[in-house]
Amino acid sequence: MSAWEPVVGLEIHVHLKTRTKMFCRCPVGFGAGENTQTCPVCLGLPGALPVINRRAVEWTIKLGLALGCEIRGHAVFARKHYPYPDLPKGYQISQYDLPSCVDGKVILPSADGDREIGIVRAHLEEDAAKTVHVGGRTGRIGGADYSLIDFNRGGTPLVEIVTAPDIRSADEAKRFLQLLRQTIVELGISDAEMEKGALRADANVSVRPAGSNELRTRTELKNMNSFTFIARGIEAEVERQVGVWESGGEVRQETYDFDAASGKLTPRRAKEEADDYRYFPEPDLVPVEPPAELVERLRGELPEPPGARIERLEGTLGLERSSVLVTGGLDRLWEETVAAGAEPVQAANVIANALMGAGVDPGSVSATELARLVDARDRIPRAAFDEAVSKLGEPGFSADPYLTQEAVSDESELEPVIARVLEANPGEVEAYRGGKDGLLGFFVGQVMKETQGKANPRVVSELVKAKLSA
Ligand code: ZN
Numbered sequence: 423m424s425a426w427e428p429v430v431g432l433e434i435h436v437h438l439k440t441r442t443k444m445f446c447r448c449p450v451g452f453g454a455g456e457n458t459q460t461c462p463v464c465l466g467l468p469g470a471l472p473v474i475n476r477r478a479v480e481w482t483i484k485l486g487l488a489l490g491c492e493i494r495g496h497a498v499f500a501r502k503h504y505p506y507p508d509l510p511k512g513y514q515i516s517q518y519d520l521p522s523c524v525d526g527k528v529i530l531p532s533a534d535g536d537r538e539i540g541i542v543r544a545h546l547e548e549d550a551a552k553t554v555h556v557g558g559r560t561g562r563i564g565g566a567d568y569s570l571i572d573f574n575r576g577g578t579p580l581v582e583i584v585t586a587p588d589i590r591s592a593d594e595a596k597r598f599l600q601l602l603r604q605t606i607v608e609l610g611i612s613d614a615e616m617e618k619g620a621l622r623a624d625a626n627v628s629v630r631p632a633g634s635n636e637l638r639t640r641t642e643l644k645n646m647n648s649f650t651f652i653a654r655g656i657e658a659e660v661e662r663q664v665g666v667w668e669s670g671g672e673v674r675q676e677t678y679d680f681d682a683a684s685g686k687l688t689p690r691r692a693k694e695e696a697d698d699y700r701y702f703p704e705p706d707l708v709p710v711e712p713p714a715e716l717v718e719r720l721r722g723e724l725p726e727p728p729g730a731r732i733e734r735l736e737g738t739l740g741l742e743r744s745s746v747l748v749t750g751g752l753d754r755l756w757e758e759t760v761a762a763g764a765e766p767v768q769a770a771n772v773i774a775n776a777l778m779g780a781g782v783d784p785g786s787v788s789a790t791e792l793a794r795l796v797d798a799r800d801r802i803p804r805a806a807f808d809e810a811v812s813k814l815g816e817p818g819f820s821a822d823p824y825l826t827q828e829a830v831s832d833e834s835e836l837e838p839v840i841a842r843v844l845e846a847n848p849g850e851v852e853a854y855r856g857g858k859d860g861l862l863g864f865f866v867g868q869v870m871k872e873t874q875g876k877a878n879p880r881v882v883s884e885l886v887k888a889k890l891s892a
């Protein structure tokens with residue numbers, strides 16, 4: 423595999439959470455009854471005229487600025503034609519050769535230094551309606567009895583972001599998307615929830631001999647609805663293409679659906695040439711010409727980007743921990759917890775693992791109480807610590823009742839338990855003595871279980887180690 427290098431570009435669509443749709447005043451939102459949020463404009467009735475949503479334009483510019491793009495002083499909406507039942511006008515209004523945002527870049531902090539991912543463009547368009555296939559087993563059109571269309575989604579503002587083919591691995595694609603998602607969420611322009619379809623990503627994938635600059639035929643992966651699936655889809659496609667080239671074949675330009683459950687790639691249709699969408703400028707809309715003062719005002723409103731925060735925390739926490747905190751929207755709580763006196767790495771671990779594992783909303787947590795718990799973590803029983811963490815989000819939570827509990831650190835109390843555990847697991851004892859150091863955690867875990875989480879794990883760990891090396 424090391425002889426081949428993946429070349430990946432991403433196309434991301436993001437729903438903007440404006441109050442109304444892109445070209446009409448119907449409300450945007452999930453969960454309303456089917457076909458209740460429609461009007462002549464978004465149903466594409468003859469004679470209906472679109473009007474540009476000002477807020478959607480401003481948010482697109484804001485996102486473009488956050489992605490380091492140049493904001494064009496003259497952008498034009500165009501009609502992109504394709505026939506589909508959920509596209510009532512027979513065309514989608516999008517931006518074509520004159521998009522609002524071009525030539526950006528995103529810095530992606532990585533283990534081997536900063537990576538720069540180019541942004542080719544970010545443009546504004548409207549979403550299609552939603553087709554629901556009924557009666558089939560898969561929810562896809564194949565095998566369905568009939569299909570229904572919900573026009574509520576039709577006309578929702580969408581930003582399409584196209585990256586340069588600068589991504590070099592499945593993991594990098596995943597980390598880029600996590601960073602992009604967090605950027606979008608913090609701008610307040612979208613919830614960017616993949617499971618609701620508010621953020622959708624397609625990947626263009628090719629491979630080339632490592633070290634070369636050529637661009638070989640690429641394929642397109644669609645229908646991937648989580649960061650993990652995207653990474654797995656890219657991995658599977660890279661492997662497939664390497665296999666094709668190495669067996670003397672040729673990769674064909676195709677579109678694939680990745681099925682996460684089976685790990686299988688299914689080709690959709692062969693693409694011999696680019697689709698001809700017969701673009702032409704939308705005659706019913708004026709060009710988008712944002713005044714320079716507006717662009718500068720929006721630039722002034724940008725928060726510190728997540729990538730910069732990862733870089734700032736990296737020195738203290740390392741790349742992995744910093745990324746988890748920042749892309750999880752947890753770094754502000756971490757900063758407050760550290761300011762309240764908690765040890766930085768311990769605080770990061772408790773927030774990223776215990777707190778998130780317990781499903782606590784970080785926004786509802788008192789950093790002061792959290793800091794006290796982080797500090798007491800080794801002194802109080804594990805069970806008490808876990809319970810306290812799970813309740814951190816409750817209003818008026820106080821760590822006091824938990825901090826008075828003492829973990830059992832008394833050797834005379836712990837030694838008989840440890841002896842019992844070692845006696846019950848002779849195989850593991852032998853393996854540990856033979857060099858499998860990782861089994862230490864197993865023994866500690868058994869002792870914790872025997873003591874119902876009341877033992878001090880650090881003391882147990884030391885006692886087990888001493889005992890086994892005796
Ligand atoms: Zn409408």
Ligand code: MN
Pocket residue numbers: 435547582
């Ligand atoms: Mn699009």
